[in-house]
Amino acid sequence: MNTQIRSRVITASVGVPLLILIIGWGRAGHFSLLVFLATAIALWEYFFIVFRDRPKERTLGIALGALLSLGIVIPGAPEPGLSLGIVILLIFSTYLFPGGELEKRYQHLSWTLLGVLYIGYLVPHLALLYQSRDGRAWVFFLFLVIMTGDTAGYFAGNAIGKNKLYPEISPGKTVEGAIASLAASVLAGILGGIFLLPAIPWVEILPLSLVLSILGQVGDLFESWIKRVFSVKDSGSLLPGHGGLLDRMDSLIFPVVFTTYYLRLLHP
Numbered sequence: 554m555n556t557q558i559r560s561r562v563i564t565a566s567v568g569v570p571l572l573i574l575i576i577g578w579g580r581a582g583h584f585s586l587l588v589f590l591a592t593a594i595a596l597w598e599y600f601f602i603v604f605r606d607r608p609k610e611r612t613l614g615i616a617l618g619a620l621l622s623l624g625i626v627i628p629g630a631p632e633p634g635l636s637l638g639i640v641i642l643l644i645f646s647t648y649l650f651p652g653g654e655l656e657k658r659y660q661h662l663s664w665t666l667l668g669v670l671y672i673g674y675l676v677p678h679l680a681l682l683y684q685s686r687d688g689r690a691w692v693f694f695l696f697l698v699i700m701t702g703d704t705a706g707y708f709a710g711n712a713i714g715k716n717k718l719y720p721e722i723s724p725g726k727t728v729e730g731a732i733a734s735l736a737a738s739v740l741a742g743i744l745g746g747i748f749l750l751p752a753i754p755w756v757e758i759l760p761l762s763l764v765l766s767i768l769g770q771v772g773d774l775f776e777s778w779i780k781r782v783f784s785v786k787d788s789g790s791l792l793p794g795h796g797g798l799l800d801r802m803d804s805l806i807f808p809v810v811f812t813t814y815y816l817r818l819l820h821p
Contacts, residue, residue: 564792569700576692581684584692585626588680592622592672595799598788599668602779604661614665617643618673625677628684637674644669671775672799675806682813686820690749694742695812697749698762699769699805701741706734706770723777731770738766753820761815768811769804776803 575587596618604611617640624636648662683692710730718726742762743755750758776799780788789797 705737709733
């Protein structure tokens with residue numbers, strides 16, 4: 554077992570039981586606090602990447618993203634659209650009036666808006682999913698599908714991967730790893746659905762697991778795109794063997810948002 558795999562296993566052996574404990578036996582407030590802290594860390598990682606030498610813009614992005622997140626994760630908070638609208642107005646206004654080159658301010662506005670939306674708005678949907686009907690079970694199901702797929706894709710890609718999936722963005726990802734991830738996610742979804750979501754038939758669980766796996770891989774590539782643009786390998790070093798927290802969360806973000814509104818539409 555090489556050093557990176559050993560580090561990944563050790564990190565997972567500590568983090569996964571803690572996550573299970575909080576999701577399964579914690580209260581909504583505990584999980585909301587966990588989501589808020591994770592969002593704040595991911596915001597720090599993102600804005601350190603894009604504004605490494607600009608502390609004012611970095612602080613502004615983190616603060617506004619955290620403010621938006623806080624307005625979403627609190628149980629019983631108004632619909633996310635209210636916090637989102639206020640924060641977007643603050644971002645636009647903040648970048649409109651200070652001096653400096655117009656084109657560069659516009660570019661920095663775009664980077665800030667992307668980070669606040671991508672992390673400060675999307676990640677807190679984990680708390681919204683948890684607060685929905687049967688939310689604990691759905692959060693467990695989502696983590697099972699995505700994390701199983703991630704693990705299978707990583708090991709299959711290293712073992713048998715030959716054909717690059719999207720080398721321009723992520724040179725390490727392979728077609729073989731992506732297929733293994735899809736297969737593992739669907740299998741985990743069907744088996745997990747039997748125990749976690751017994752009221753949902755397998756004919757619904759199967760395509761849902763497939764869609765979640767695809768979205769997870771797209772989300773992974775999206776974060777890789779950001780890192781590629783700014784020439785960094787990892788978003789941070791918080792999790793040994795995994796990189797930063799955003800590196801670990803990237804494949805969860807898109808599936809979380811999809812599942813949250815999937816439930817609101819089909820299983821209110």
